[in-house]
Amino acid sequence: MKQLKQQVYEANMDLPRHGLVTFTWGNVSAIDRERQLVVIKPSGVAYQDMKVEDMVTVNLDGERVEGHYKPSSDTSTHLELYRRYQQLGGIVHTHSTYATAWAQAGMSIPALGTTHADYFSGDIPCTRALTADEVNSEYELNTGKVIVETVGESNPLYTPGIVVYQHGPFSWGINADEAVHNAVVMEEVAKMAWIACSINPHLRPIDNYLLNKHFLRKHGPNAYYGQS
Numbered sequence: 001m002k003q004l005k006q007q008v009y010e011a012n013m014d015l016p017r018h019g020l021v022t023f024t025w026g027n028v029s030a031i032d033r034e035r036q037l038v039v040i041k042p043s044g045v046a047y048q049d050m051k052v053e054d055m056v057t058v059n060l061d062g063e064r065v066e067g068h069y070k071p072s073s074d075t076s077t078h079l080e081l082y083r084r085y086q087q088l089g090g091i092v093h094t095h096s097t098y099a100t101a102w103a104q105a106g107m108s109i110p111a112l113g114t115t116h117a118d119y120f121s122g123d124i125p126c127t128r129a130l131t132a133d134e135v136n137s138e139y140e141l142n143t144g145k146v147i148v149e150t151v152g153e154s155n156p157l158y159t160p161g162i163v164v165y166q167h168g169p170f171s172w173g174i175n176a177d178e179a180v181h182n183a184v185v186m187e188e189v190a191k192m193a194w195i196a197c198s199i200n201p202h203l204r205p206i207d208n209y210l211l212n213k214h215f216l217r218k219h220g221p222n223a224y225y226g227q228s
């Protein structure tokens, strides 16, 4: 767990470095699938004060098994996603400005160009609103459930992020680093989409053949981008 704690700590510290969090408004977790344990940031601890040993380990039922702090307030959301999608190794939540603005507008982030298509196989969906009952009982768990409801049976790595209605972005990947990378991409494409829609309110989404070409250059069995 020492190595995973180090990875999760460094991934959390990457959030302010990339300008994705203000104050304590974000968290990163990662899972050890063999041990069925999740390491996550402590709740409400300032990034500049946070140390590796402050990371909290919980089991998939949310019970703390290691760490002196309370885990992130969003732990139940992360756990719901790890339980549902075996492909996930790391999860990020932030309140980054542009992605959160789309969440607050209640709109999916439209796929408008190849920067978006290199990472997301379509629009970045916005969830439905949670009901009053869902908010008043097990809010964080229900936030996870509404994300699962939106992603559904599709491969979560083909849509590695989502915006939760009136809340903000969650992203994920095969590990904590990749989840942070996808959070950075989501913020960038959210900003580009907003600017593009302001320049041309009548623009049309990226053509499917261009979207698929860019996505499949980097993902799936026939990917050829890069040096591997």
Ligand SMILES: O=C(CO)[C@@H](O)[C@@H](O)COP(=O)(O)O
Binding pocket: 024, 025, 026, 027, 041, 042, 043, 044, 045, 071, 072, 073, 074, 093
């Ligand atoms: O969404 C919120 C607050 O509204 C939280 O994600 C954010 O403040 C981070 O909380 P934690 O410090 O991880 O408990």
